Amino acid sequence: xxxxxxxxxxxxxxxxxxxxxxxxxxxxxxxxxxxxxxxxxxxxxxxxxxxxxxxxxxxxxxxxxxxxxxxxxxxxxxxxxxxxxxxxxxxxxxxxxxxxxxxxxxxxxxxxxxxxxxxxxxxxxxxxxxxxxxxxxxxxxxxxxxxxxxxxxxxxxxxxxxxxxxxxxxxxxxxxxxxxxxxxxxxxxxxxxxxxxxxxxx
Numbered sequence: 577x578x579x580x581x582x583x584x585x586x587x588x589x590x591x592x593x594x595x596x597x598x599x600x601x602x603x604x605x606x607x608x609x610x611x612x613x614x615x616x617x618x619x620x621x622x623x624x625x626x627x628x629x630x631x632x633x634x635x636x637x638x639x640x641x642x643x644x645x646x647x648x649x650x651x652x653x654x655x656x657x658x659x660x661x662x663x664x665x666x667x668x669x670x671x672x673x674x675x676x677x678x679x680x681x682x683x684x685x686x687x688x689x690x691x692x693x694x695x696x697x698x699x700x701x702x703x704x705x706x707x708x709x710x711x712x713x714x715x716x717x718x719x720x721x722x723x724x725x726x727x728x729x730x731x732x733x734x735x736x737x738x739x740x741x742x743x744x745x746x747x748x749x750x751x752x753x754x755x756x757x758x759x760x761x762x763x764x765x766x767x768x769x770x771x772x773x774x775x776x777x778x
Contacts (some may be wrong), residue, residue, distance in 0.1 A: 580763070586653075586690075586691050586694045586695070587640070588637065589697050591623065591642065592628070592636065594672060594698050595697075596622055596624055597671050597672070597675060598644070598668040598671055598672055599644045599645070600620070600622050600660045600671075601644075601649050601667040601668050602614070602647040602665070602667050602668050602670035603615070603620045603621075603647045604620065604649065604667070605664050607620055609654050609655070609664065610654055610655060613645050613649050613653065614648065615645075619647050619648070623677075627645055628645070629643060629645045632645075632692070644655050647664075649664060654705055657727060658725075659722070661721060662718050662722065663716055663721070665721070666701075668706055669703040669706045669715075671703075672699040672706075675695070675699040679692055679695045679699070683696065697767055700764060704763055705760060708742075708759070709744065710738040710739070710742040710745075713742065716731075720732055742756075
């Protein structure tokens with residue numbers, strides 16, 4: 577992902593907090609639903625060092641996209657394992673969308689802002705990407721929580737296969753682009769109509 581040079585610094589500055597809030601939200605909802613695991617593992621905090629993954633952080637600087645350490649949970653602590661696991665998974669993307677909406681509200685009042693627009697963009701892209709229903713992304717567990725029990729069991733059994741599929745979609749080029757990058761490019765093209773100051777391509 578490449579941005580207008582003037583936007584690289586705010587992009588990086590906003591990407592890391594977006595990841596931290598994403599993971600903290602998983603931990604917070606898990607804790608509220610009765611699982612003490614995230615708190616016991618030191619993840620119920622917005623301290624960046626509790627969430628950042630070394631390789632994932634370096635990837636932000638090298639390729640413009642990265643990841644944080646997944647929040648460990650014990651679903652057997654939940655009252656309703658499937659529902660509550662899905663809610664914990666949904667919390668991350670929901671937090672990113674909430675941040676994007678907050679940014680849009682501020683943008684509405686102050687007008688176009690080259691520093692704020694990357695903040696909105698990053699959170700929308702991060703939230704949308706994590707809703708892809710492939711393991712280990714949040715969307716996979718969300719779908720599992722929605723499906724009927726028998727279908728959910730079969731869905732969970734496909735976790736390793738969907739993980740492999742995700743890797744293939746991330747690295748296998750089709751006409752010079754990966755399927756995932758095409759997916760995100762569609763989102764970015766739509767967003768660029770709202771935020772024309774941001775020049776992005778994969």
